[in-house]
Amino acid sequence: MQRSSSERVLTTAENVLAAVPFAVVAVVAFVNVISRYFLNASLAFTSELTVNLAVWMVMMGAVIGLREGAHLGFSALHEKATGIARQVMTVLITVAILTFLVVLLYFGVDMAIAQLDSGRATPSIRIPQWLFTAALPVGALFGVYRTVQASRAGFRRSTMDSQPSEEADR
Amino acid sequence: GSVTATPDKPVYTWDMTVTVGESSTWYQAAQRFAETLSRESGGRMKLRIFTGEQLSAGDPAAGVEQLMNGDKDFSYNSTIIYAGIDPRFGAINAPFLYRDYDEADRALQGGATAAYEKLSSEIGVKMLGFGESGFRQLTNNVRPVNEPADLAGIKVRIPGIGMFTDIFRRLGANPTTMNFSEVFTSLQQGTIEGQENPMDVISSAGLAEVQRHLTVWNYVYDPLILGMNQDLFRSLSPADRKIVEAAAADANAFQIETNRGLEQQQIDEQSKLMKTTVLTDAQVARFRAAVRPLYESYEPVWGPEMVRAVSPER
Amino acid sequence: MIGVVLFGSFFVLLLLGVPVAFALGMAACVSLVAMGGFGELSIVPNVFTASVASETLLAIPFFILAGVIMEYAGISRRLVDFAHACVGRRKHGLAIVVIIAAFFFSAISGSGPATVAAIGSILIPALIRQGYAARHATSLLASAGSMGIIVPPSVAFIIFAVVVSDYAGVSIVRLFVAGIVPGILLAAALVVASLFLPRTQPVKVAAGAGAGSGGGHGGDRGDGGDAGSPPAGEGAEAAASRGLGASFGKAVPGLLVPLIILGGIYGGIVTPTESAVVAAVYALLVGLLVYREISPRQLYRILVTASAQSAVVMLIVGAASVFAYVVTVNQIAENLSDALLGLTGNTVLIVLLAIVVLLIVGAFIDAVSALYLFVPIIAPVLLEAGVDVTTIGVMMVVNLALGLVTPPVGVNLFVAAGIAKVPLAEVVKGIRPFFAAGLVVLLLVAYVPELSNWLPDLLGF
Numbered sequence: 001m002q003r004s005s006s007e008r009v010l011t012t013a014e015n016v017l018a019a020v021p022f023a024v025v026a027v028v029a030f031v032n033v034i035s036r037y038f039l040n041a042s043l044a045f046t047s048e049l050t051v052n053l054a055v056w057m058v059m060m061g062a063v064i065g066l067r068e069g070a071h072l073g074f075s076a077l078h079e080k081a082t083g084i085a086r087q088v089m090t091v092l093i094t095v096a097i098l099t100f101l102v103v104l105l106y107f108g109v110d111m112a113i114a115q116l117d118s119g120r121a122t123p124s125i126r127i128p129q130w131l132f133t134a135a136l137p138v139g140a141l142f143g144v145y146r147t148v149q150a151s152r153a154g155f156r157r158s159t160m161d162s163q164p165s166e167e168a169d170r
Numbered sequence: 171g172s173v174t175a176t177p178d179k180p181v182y183t184w185d186m187t188v189t190v191g192e193s194s195t196w197y198q199a200a201q202r203f204a205e206t207l208s209r210e211s212g213g214r215m216k217l218r219i220f221t222g223e224q225l226s227a228g229d230p231a232a233g234v235e236q237l238m239n240g241d242k243d244f245s246y247n248s249t250i251i252y253a254g255i256d257p258r259f260g261a262i263n264a265p266f267l268y269r270d271y272d273e274a275d276r277a278l279q280g281g282a283t284a285a286y287e288k289l290s291s292e293i294g295v296k297m298l299g300f301g302e303s304g305f306r307q308l309t310n311n312v313r314p315v316n317e318p319a320d321l322a323g324i325k326v327r328i329p330g331i332g333m334f335t336d337i338f339r340r341l342g343a344n345p346t347t348m349n350f351s352e353v354f355t356s357l358q359q360g361t362i363e364g365q366e367n368p369m370d371v372i373s374s375a376g377l378a379e380v381q382r383h384l385t386v387w388n389y390v391y392d393p394l395i396l397g398m399n400q401d402l403f404r405s406l407s408p409a410d411r412k413i414v415e416a417a418a419a420d421a422n423a424f425q426i427e428t429n430r431g432l433e434q435q436q437i438d439e440q441s442k443l444m445k446t447t448v449l450t451d452a453q454v455a456r457f458r459a460a461v462r463p464l465y466e467s468y469e470p471v472w473g474p475e476m477v478r479a480v481s482p483e484r
Numbered sequence: 485m486i487g488v489v490l491f492g493s494f495f496v497l498l499l500l501g502v503p504v505a506f507a508l509g510m511a512a513c514v515s516l517v518a519m520g521g522f523g524e525l526s527i528v529p530n531v532f533t534a535s536v537a538s539e540t541l542l543a544i545p546f547f548i549l550a551g552v553i554m555e556y557a558g559i560s561r562r563l564v565d566f567a568h569a570c571v572g573r574r575k576h577g578l579a580i581v582v583i584i585a586a587f588f589f590s591a592i593s594g595s596g597p598a599t600v601a602a603i604g605s606i607l608i609p610a611l612i613r614q615g616y617a618a619r620h621a622t623s624l625l626a627s628a629g630s631m632g633i634i635v636p637p638s639v640a641f642i643i644f645a646v647v648v649s650d651y652a653g654v655s656i657v658r659l660f661v662a663g664i665v666p667g668i669l670l671a672a673a674l675v676v677a678s679l680f681l682p683r684t685q686p687v688k689v690a691a692g693a694g695a696g697s698g699g700g701h702g703g704d705r706g707d708g709g710d711a712g713s714p715p716a717g718e719g720a721e722a723a724a725s726r727g728l729g730a731s732f733g734k735a736v737p738g739l740l741v742p743l744i745i746l747g748g749i750y751g752g753i754v755t756p757t758e759s760a761v762v763a764a765v766y767a768l769l770v771g772l773l774v775y776r777e778i779s780p781r782q783l784y785r786i787l788v789t790a791s792a793q794s795a796v797v798m799l800i801v802g803a804a805s806v807f808a809y810v811v812t813v814n815q816i817a818e819n820l821s822d823a824l825l826g827l828t829g830n831t832v833l834i835v836l837l838a839i840v841v842l843l844i845v846g847a848f849i850d851a852v853s854a855l856y857l858f859v860p861i862i863a864p865v866l867l868e869a870g871v872d873v874t875t876i877g878v879m880m881v882v883n884l885a886l887g888l889v890t891p892p893v894g895v896n897l898f899v900a901a902g903i904a905k906v907p908l909a910e911v912v913k914g915i916r917p918f919f920a921a922g923l924v925v926l927l928l929v930a931y932v933p934e935l936s937n938w939l940p941d942l943l944g945f
């Protein structure tokens with residue numbers, strides 16, 4: 001597949017924004033176990049970090065899922081349909097996915113702004129809460145692009161033959 | 171029968187959540203609140219009650235945010251949960267702040283309630299008074315806890331708020347956070363060795379089956395805010411506001427009375443099931459001294475106004 | 485009324501081909517607007533983040549990460565080799581190897597498709613070379629993989645515990661233990677079914693030529709094999725020719741994983757979430773230092789793969805929680821439960837009704853979505869009928885495990901078809917005997933509560 005350099009940058013950004021939070025969550029959780037059992041020193045306060053970072057991991061992982069056609073669904077009717085019917089279905093699927101993403105985007109921004117205004121921060125480490133909520137609009141924005149892309153391809157890349165993220169090999 | 175809405179007599183359907191289950195005094199009080207609202211408004215005010223933070227996927231902090239932005243109308247939530255949103259709310263949960271309910275009541279009437287009303291208003295919540303989760307007590311499986319040194323190394327499950335971590339670390343314990351649904355099994359398995367909660371929770375979760383020692387030490391006073399979305403409150407007619415405020419006052423009084431009545435009964439029952447120590451004032455004083463340095467680090471967080479408002483009038 | 489809008493729009497969107505997570509989210513959005521205008525939508529990000537940011541549910545990405553690492557580390561292949569050395573030489577031995585290896589891997593992995601992917605890429609080609617038809621090879625793998633959510637650890641049990649907590653409390657640990665006996669029963673039933681598989685003369689191929697090459701393809705895994713997957717191993721047939729001892733030795737680090745997970749949880753050392761992260765780190769160490777099949781630069785790839793796989797599940801959790809919010813505020817589940825209870829007071833019939841409903845639901849949607857949608861409706865009814873919560877959990881999970889292999893939406897079928905590069909319809913043709921075996925186990929579990937409760941009671945959970 002021909003891939004432009006901007007496409008590659010985008011893919012890298014998506015992968016990094018999903019993988020780094022995952023790595024941080026896993027390392028922090030592991031260090032917490034070790035410190036609690038072997039050093040008898042609790043890092044209980046870290047749970048607010050791991051739990052909240054999961055939002056970034058989920059949103060960006062979901063974008064990778066959109067990119068690679070990994071989200072599970074019932075595609076039999078859509079695959080069987082031909083001609084206009086198929087095109088109409090493709091448009092409707094696209095609209096449905098985009099609408100949900102736009103809701104997450106629009107109201108996610110609202111929520112992040114409300115948290116920014118109220119100064120809400122995580123209880124112990126005091127990380128501003130909006131930094132985590134921002135995963136919703138940011139992820140949704142990436143997701144919108146990937147959905148339009150998949151829609152152009154007619155959602156043909158079914159879950160069966162999804163390819164590994166080539167970028168991840170580099 | 172059905173009620174017809176007219177411009178001066180609007181009909182409302184409101185949602186309210188409580189953090190705990192249907193067997194709790196919180197839920198009973200919410201039901202009483204709903205009944206009073208319905209009766210006093212001639213059926214115009216309908217209140218639907220949801221337990222277990224069902225409207226926010228079980229997450230109480232997200233539930234308070236719903237109350238703040240008007241996605242929800244009413245809730246009973248602990249100040250501990252509010253402190254997760256704005257740490258100033260944690261002032262009244264300071265460790266070993268009040269000796270007993272008399273002292274707490276005097277502080278509440280002496281300015282704490284007014285201060286919390288003002289604070290709630292700042293985040294968009296109309297506080298309709300305090301209910302009460304009661305004093306939080308400690309259970310564990312390692313040894314009787316009579317003085318700070320007894321807590322050394324005990325793995326205690328705590329709420330996920332920074333101050334609780336600091337209290338237990340200060341006292342030499344090994345605190346950890348965990349979903350409450352896993353607490354019973356984790357105590358049984360030894361993943362954790364102790365936990366702290368109001369008597370009602372300790373009793374209704376049957377923790378005595380998996381815990382040997384109970385320490386009645388009144389270490390944290392845990393009031394409940396009966397909150398209403400502020401914009402909603404302001405949109406009501408003066409007459410309707412009065413109905414809501416009077417019904418709330420009645421529900422809170424009922425909740426506190428029921429909770430305190432049950433608490434003594436629960437301590438009596440549980441002390442037959444667990445080795446129970448009720449700490450003396452002198453023993454509590456040693457704990458208070460041990461956590462004293464925390465006050466210095468948290469007073470700037472709570473702010474001088476809140477610190478003054480909650481301070482016991484000794 | 486809102487209930488009709490909610491479930492109606494969900495099924496229309498689903499049938500159109502909208503992925504389940506988005507169909508759930510979109511149906512909820514439509515219903516919210518119908519309830520009170522666009523302003524109601526402000527609840528969506530609130531409930532979405534609240535449900536996803538959960539300490540309990542963090543176990544899901546961690547168990548998935550552990551599973552991905554173990555595949556890269558070559559642990560799954562060594563488990564297959566060991567199973568092969570145990571029983572591979574008997575008649576139908578390889579079919580039994582599949583079931584035993586799937587059982588081992590199920591004790592590591594929390595999901596069905598991950599189990600199929602982990603061992604399928606090695607065992608499906610091997611089965612075909614031994615003379616099994618592709619339809620039988622793939623359907624056997626798909627069915628054996630459904631043990632992934634019954635044998636602990638299990639994503640499905642974690643979700644069940646979270647969702648059912650509004651109605652009855654049960655710990656994840658108790659559910660995990662309760663899944664062991666039904667898991668063994670299902671393995672036994674699948675062995676029986678596989679004994680009747682027809683077989684032609686084995687095709688002679690040099691050992692190792694195909695087996696073990698390529699990682700798992702597709703499914704909900706978002707990852708293929710090829711460049712980044714573990715290097716080709718010796719192949720199952722080759723392993724069988726070597727001794728039991730040698731293959732056991734090589735499999736030990738893998739066999740220790742279930743011990744670490746279950747022993748850690750049951751021994752009171754770690755919580756289920758912590759056990760998952762410990763398992764992931766352990767697998768990583770095995771892959772880096774013992775088997776040396778993971779290079780540090782592959783770590784990035786592992787993380788990307790695992791985060792995409794986790795997100796596919798967690799996006800469903802988030803969207804289903806918004807869906808569940810609409811159900812709760814409109815008291816839809818209560819009304820449906822009451823209606824169900826109104827149909828009959830006979831416990832036997834109610835249980836049967838629940839089974840039929842979940843078989844139909846499981847045909848179309850995945851286990852996680854089904855649990856969010858149907859636990860609030862079915863659990864109160866079964867509780868009312870006197871069924872204990874542990875049995876309800878095991879029964880629903882076994883029921884939905886069957887859904888993993890029922891068309892049109894059967895993830896395990898997708899993954900198996902993807903690995904074998906055969907059409908889905910071909911896999912479906914072979915599924916009947918295994919589905920029947922699963923159905924027998926489901927009925928046993930539903931009507932004999934001791935099967936679920938005996939072990940956890942015995943061990944005191």
Ligand code: NA
Nearest residue numbers: 590632635637
């Ligand atoms: Na499993």
Ligand code: NA
Nearest residue numbers: 846847887893
């Ligand atoms: Na299915």
